Amino acid sequence: MSNAGRWIRVAACDAIPPREGRAALVEGREIAIFNLGDRFLAVDNQCPHQSGPLCDGIVAGEAVVCPLHAWKVNLETGAVARPADHHECVRTYATRVEAGVVSIEA
Amino acid sequence: MLDMIWCGDHDEDRSARFINDRVHANIQKDGTFSVVPRIRGGVTSPDELRRIADVADKYRVPMVKITGSQRIDLLGIKKEDLPKVWADLGMPSGQAYTKGVRMVKTCVGTDFCRFGTQDSTSAGIEMERRFEHLYTPHKVKMASVGCPRNCAEATVKDIGLVGQEGGWQVVVGGAAGKSVRKADLLITVETTEAALEAAELFFQYYREHANYLERTYDFVERLGIDKVRKETVYAPEPVRIGLLDRLKKSKGTARDAWLEGQAPVNPTQFIPLQPIESVTT
Numbered sequence: 536m537s538n539a540g541r542w543i544r545v546a547a548c549d550a551i552p553p554r555e556g557r558a559a560l561v562e563g564r565e566i567a568i569f570n571l572g573d574r575f576l577a578v579d580n581q582c583p584h585q586s587g588p589l590c591d592g593i594v595a596g597e598a599v600v601c602p603l604h605a606w607k608v609n610l611e612t613g614a615v616a617r618p619a620d621h622h623e624c625v626r627t628y629a630t631r632v633e634a635g636v637v638s639i640e641a
Numbered sequence: 642m643l644d645m646i647w648c649g650d651h652d653e654d655r656s657a658r659f660i661n662d663r664v665h666a667n668i669q670k671d672g673t674f675s676v677v678p679r680i681r682g683g684v685t686s687p688d689e690l691r692r693i694a695d696v697a698d699k700y701r702v703p704m705v706k707i708t709g710s711q712r713i714d715l716l717g718i719k720k721e722d723l724p725k726v727w728a729d730l731g732m733p734s735g736q737a738y739t740k741g742v743r744m745v746k747t748c749v750g751t752d753f754c755r756f757g758t759q760d761s762t763s764a765g766i767e768m769e770r771r772f773e774h775l776y777t778p779h780k781v782k783m784a785s786v787g788c789p790r791n792c793a794e795a796t797v798k799d800i801g802l803v804g805q806e807g808g809w810q811v812v813v814g815g816a817a818g819k820s821v822r823k824a825d826l827l828i829t830v831e832t833t834e835a836a837l838e839a840a841e842l843f844f845q846y847y848r849e850h851a852n853y854l855e856r857t858y859d860f861v862e863r864l865g866i867d868k869v870r871k872e873t874v875y876a877p878e879p880v881r882i883g884l885l886d887r888l889k890k891s892k893g894t895a896r897d898a899w900l901e902g903q904a905p906v907n908p909t910q911f912i913p914l915q916p917i918e919s920v921t922t
Contacts, residue, residue, distance in 0.1 A: 544917040550909050554656035555663075559914035568914065588672040590913075591660035591720075602660045602668050636917065 542631070542638045551575070551637070556590035556599060562641045566628060569594055569610055575630040576610040577639045583608075583615055583623035645776070645848040645891070655906060664911060665898040666723055667738035669716065674723060676715040677737035678730050679773060682747040682766035682785070683711025683793075689732065696729045710744040710782065711793075712737065721912045724902030733773070733897040740854070741776040743783075745769040746794065750787030750804065759804025761787035764833050768802065768840055774895035778851040778860075781844070796824050799847075799857040800840050809836035813843050813869070814861030822858040825866040828874045842873040842881055845888040 543561050551557045551570040558580050559566050567580035567590035576597070580590050587603035594600075598609050598616055607617035613627040629640040661667055666674035678693070693713055697705050703717035712735055718726055727734075736742055747765035751757035765785030772781070784795035785802040795801030797817035801824050803810040808831040815824025828839050846869065851860040861869055873884070905911060 546909075546914040546917065550907075550914060552656060552907050552909075554654075557909050557914045559916055561916055585670065586672075588668075591663075591668065591672070593659065594656060603670060 540641050543641050544636050544638045546637060548575070548632060548635050548637050554594045556592065556594065558588065558590040561639065564641065566639065566641070567599075568630070568637065568639065569599065571597060571610070575632065575637045577628040577630050578608065578610055578613055579626045581625065582606050583621070583625055589625070645778070661738035664720055664723055665734055665738065665901065666718065666720075671717075673717045673719055675737070676718050676723065676726055676730075677708065677712050677735035678732035679735040679769075680712050680732075681769040681773070682745055682762055684747070684762060684766065685713075692730055692732075696726055699729065700726055708737070710737070711746045712744060723911055724905070727899040727902040734899040736774070736898070739776065739898075740779050741781070742769075742772040742774070743780050745772075746782075746784040746798070748786045748788075748792035750785075754787060756790060757787035757804070758806050759787045759802075759809060759833070761785040761793070761802065761804050764802055764804075764809075764836065765793075767833075768800075768837055771837065771841065771892070772844060774897055775848075775891060777844075777848055779854050779856045781847075781857065783840075797821065798824065800843060802836050802840065807831060809833065811836050811839040811843070811874075814857045814866070816856065816858040820856075820858055822862075825861055825869075827866070827870060838885070839874050841888055842876075842884050843869070845884040845891075846873045848891075849884075849887070 545559050553570050553572050556567045556569040559568060565580040566577050568575055568577045580588055582589055582601040584604055584606045587601040589599050589601055591602045592599040597611050598607050600607050608625055609616050613625040615621045615623045631638050666676055668674055700722055702715045706714040708714050745765040745768050747762045750761035752762055781799045783800045784793040784798040786793045786795045787804040795803050796812055797815040801812040808829060810829050811827045812824035813827045816822045827843055830836050847857055847860055
């Protein structure tokens with residue numbers, strides 16, 4: 536999904552507690568970055584349903600549950616996993632970790 | 642739930658909490674939060690009201706609303722402003738966002754009312770002090786009224802104290818939400834202290850025996866009020882003492898959640914990430 540772009544150093548890895556997400560304003564876009572314990576995943580911080588802040592959701596496996604109406608979004612693919620009859624997608628961003636800092640490709 | 646069984650002797654995984662319980666406020670449809678300070682028994686003061694008004698001005702709060710629970714709701718607060726709002730209010734959390742002790746509504750009782758037979762305001766404030774900051778299987782809403790006219794609607798609350806000539810009726814398992822249910826009589830007692838103790842017994846019994854997300858109106862109906870009575874107010878003394886002791890232990894470790902505004906559990910609990918710099922590769 537992500538276009539090749541510039542890598543932006545967003546935060547120290549420990550700024551995002553395990554299995555939680557945080558929002559970051561990167562190049563004018565609000566992006567939600569999640570710490571899955573073994574890796575970081577990043578998506579646009581807007582639920583396709585009613586624009587709920589995905590960064591505030593509960594992480595379940597490699598998905599997040601939106602805090603507003605419990606839509607479930609896969610963080611690897613950006614695809615809506617619940618409700619099953621919805622096929623919207625949120626944009627995903629590549630991430631990498633260097634020297635304890637997580638960067639995303641924006 | 643663990644707190645209700647282990648009374649504080651446990652470590653918790655914060656990431657399993659809903660956002661409301663991570664930042665101690667109620668998320669709204671636009672991602673902002675609502676802030677409801679604790680106003681015990683619904684009794685406030687000119688000084689408190691001025692502080693609330695000042696906060697509403699300072700943070701340009703889009704809506705200031707009187708709630709159905711005799712509280713004041715500041716709606717539309719940004720997550721990063723929560724700690725500053727709490728500090729400026731100088732009031733504890735009203736827990737209006739959590740599965741926990743919500744409020745005790747009161748009527749004016751014998752202090753001012755021509756018909757009041759009990760000091761329902763003081764009793765309600767005391768009940769709120771005894772239970773505040775505690776967590777429960779689902780939310781717990783309470784009320785205390787000074788006579789059977791029931792101005793604060795105690796008979797449709799999870800726990801209600803209903804004053805009458807010479808004593809109190811303690812009622813439990815009422816509701817006026819998605820379900821409407823008249824509360825069952827737990828016990829009739831003579832003194833305010835006895836009424837508060839009956840409320841404590843039921844409260845801790847509910848914390849220990851209800852299923853997660855089971856409101857008292859489902860809980861009481863599932864068990865039957867006779868069983869609830871037998872295992873709380875009419876239980877053998879050691880059982881009653883046990884319930885009260887465990888409640889006391891939990892209460893001893895309970896803290897105002899808004900203190901985390903000054904001592905966040907992690908540096909980004911309330912604030913978004915600030916990108917460090919952009920690098921081109």
